[in-house]
Amino acid sequence: MYRIVKKQVLNPTVTRMEIEAPLIARKAEPGQFIILRVDEKGERIPLTVADFDREAGTVTIIFQIVGATTEKLNHLEEGDCLQDFVGPLGRPSETEGLKKVAVIGGGVGCAIAYPVAKKLHQQGAEVHSIVGFRNKDLVILEEEFAAVSDKLVMMTDDGSYGEKGLVTNALEKLIEEGETYDEVIAIGPLVMMKFVTQVTKKHNIKTVVSMNPIMIDGTGMCGGCRLTVGGKTKFACVDGPDFDGFEVDFDEAMARGTMYRDFERHAYEETCNLFRKEVQ
C-alpha cells in the first residue's frame, strides 16, 4: 500500500499529495508519470510526477478534481493509503544541452511544468516561465516557479492577478522584445498547447508538449493513449508523454479526450452525491 504522507490544498480544485513510494522516488524524472488506483473498484488514472524526494522516498502528485476518481482521491487524508501506485512510466523530458528555455504552464499543467523548469534551472539553463490561470484563486506554485526561473510571467484570463491575457500573449511579447529560445516547453490544456505551437511555428522555435490522453494500463499494452504524431500512430505511455508540438494532431487528441464525457459526468455526480450523503 502507498501511504499519503502529506496533503495540501493548493486551491479549491487542486490538491497536492506526497505519496510514500521509495522505489519510484528513486527513479522518477521530470516528464514521467505514475498510474494510481484509489480503491479496489477504482479505475487506473495517469498523473504526471510533480516532484520527488529520493531520500524521503516520496513522489508528489498534484491533481485537479475533475471527475469521480479525483474526487475520491481528494477525500483521502494524510495517513490513508492508495490501492495502487505504479511508475515511473513514460520517457523523461529531454533537457540535455538546453541553454535558454521558455517553460509554459497552463492551470494544473503547471504542476508538470514545474519539475521540468526546476531541472533546467539546476543544470544551469536560463529559464523563462510563463504560467497562466483562469483567475487569482486558481494560482498555484508561484513561489516554486519564482525560485527556479530567471524570469516569471504570471497571466490570468480575467486580469485578477499578474497580467490579463493568455500565455500565448506573454510568449509573443517576449519574442517581440527580442528574447530567443533553444526550445519552448508547453504543458497545459490541449487547446493551450495547440495555440502555443501556432506562435512558435511562426518564429521557428522547437516546441515540446506533454500529452495526457486517456490511458488504462500505461505500460504499453492497451493502445488507448494513441495519438497521431507526424502522421503516425504513437503511444503516449511508451513513446511519450513528451512529443514535438509541431507534429501532434491536437484536434484529434481533443476529440478522443471526450470519449467518455457522459459516463464521467454521471460518475462524478454519483460520487458527489455519495459523499454528500456521508456528510449528512
Add this chain to the structure above:
Amino acid sequence: MPNMSLKKNEMPSQAPEVRNKNFLEVALGYTQEQALDEAQRCLNCKNKPCVSGCPVNIAIPEFIAKVAQGDFEGAYQVITLQSSLPAVCGRVCPQESQCEQKCVRGIKGEPVAIGRLERFVADWHNQHVTEAPVKPASNGHKVAVVGSGPSGLTCAGDLAKKGYEVTVFEALHTAGGVLVYGIPEFRLPKDIVQKEIDTLKALGVKVETNMVIGRVLSIDELLEQGYEAVFIGSGAGLPRFMNIPGENLKGVYSANEFLTRVNLMKAYQPGSDTPIEHAKRVAVVGGGNVAMDAARCAKRLGAEDVFIVYRRSEKELPARAEEVEHAKEEGIVFHLLNNPTKILGDDQGLVKGMECIRMELGEPDASGRRRPVEMPGSEFTLDVDCVIMAIGTSPNPLIKSTTEGLETQKWGGIIVEEATGLTSREGVYAGGDAVTGAATVILAMGAGKTAASAIDQYIQNKG
C-alpha cells in the same frame, strides 16, 4: 473393456441465448459420471502419441487411467508433475491441434476429450482438496521472473518446486497477465486463475504487483540485487492497427484495450469506475481467439449485432474451432473474405460505419496460407458504431531499450536459444509472447518450463 463410442461426451454448457447475456462460464464441466465414461474411451495405447502433442508433455494416458479408476486426486498429481496451471489449460488449450489431434481414437471418430478431462480433474482437486501444497526447503538461490502470465507462472512454479526463492514482478495491479486482462471471465473464471496463483504462493513464490521492470528496476539491477537468474515473460506488447483512415475516431478500440476494460477493470460490473462504450453494432477485425473473445464480450455488453470481419476464409481462421462455434451459437455474424479500408465518422468524431472490400484467395504466401487479394470495385459499408481491432500486437520495447546487450529480432521479439530460453545475456532467459509474438497459453507455459529447467542447470553448474 474400453468405451468404444465414436463420440466424445458432450460438454454441458449454458444455452447460447442465455449465456450471451451474462459473463458466467460458458462450459460447465463434466460430471463425475461423464468423466468416468469419457476416461474409458482412452485405449492406453503403447506409443502415446497424445503426449508428444502436448507442449509440456503431460503423461496423458496415465492421468486418464487414474480418472477411469476414480482416483481423481491421483490424476491431478500426475498432471501437476508437468503443469503448474491445469485448471487453466483444461479450459484454454487448443487441444484439437495438440494432444487430441494425435489421439488414436480420432482416426475413426472423435478423439478422447483430453482437455475436458484435464479440466474435470483440476476442478475436482480445487473443490475437494483444501490443504495447500507444502513449501519445499529453500536451496538458497534467488530467481526473478518478469511478468505473471502463463510463461512466468510456469517458470516460477517449476523453480519453486525445486527449492528456489522466486519473486515474480507484475506490471499491473493483479497477477495473471493475459489470463486476467485478456481471456474473459466466461472462458476462464478469474477465481480459477487466483487459485492457481495462490497455489504458487503456497510453494513460496512471491508476487510483487505494480512493478514495471525496465522502469522501476532494470534487469541489470535485479541481477545486482542478488537474483542469480532472470526470466523475462513480459508478454505481447503494443496493439497493431491497420493504418487506415479513421482508426483514431471515438469508438475504435484495440482488442487489448477493450478486453482490459472488460476483464481486468471489470467495466461490465456495476460499481466499477472504469467506463466502456456499450455499442449497438460492433465490428471486430481479425480472426483469432482474441477477436472471438472481443466479439463475445461486446455481445454480452448488450450489442445487438456483432460482426467478425476477417480477410481470409473460414478455413484459415486462426481461432480455436470451439471458440468459433461458440461465437456463432451466440449470434456473432462472420463477414469472411472482407477487409476494412476505412472507418467512417460523424461530425462528433464518433464511429458511424466501416468501409470494407471483398477479398478472394490467391496463391499461397510465405506462411503457406493462400494470400487474400482485393476484388476491385467491391467496396461496401458496414453500419457499425464501434470497431475493435484484433490483428495482433508487437513486442513492448521497454525491456529491450533498458537492457544493454539483450538482442532482439528486427520485429522486436527477444532472441533466445530454443532448447534453453537463454537470451544473449548470461543468466537472462525469456519465453512466451515476448519471444514468439502472440501465441497460445500452453506454448508460453512450455517456454517457461524449458527456461526453468535451464535456469536450474545454470545455477547448479555455477556451483
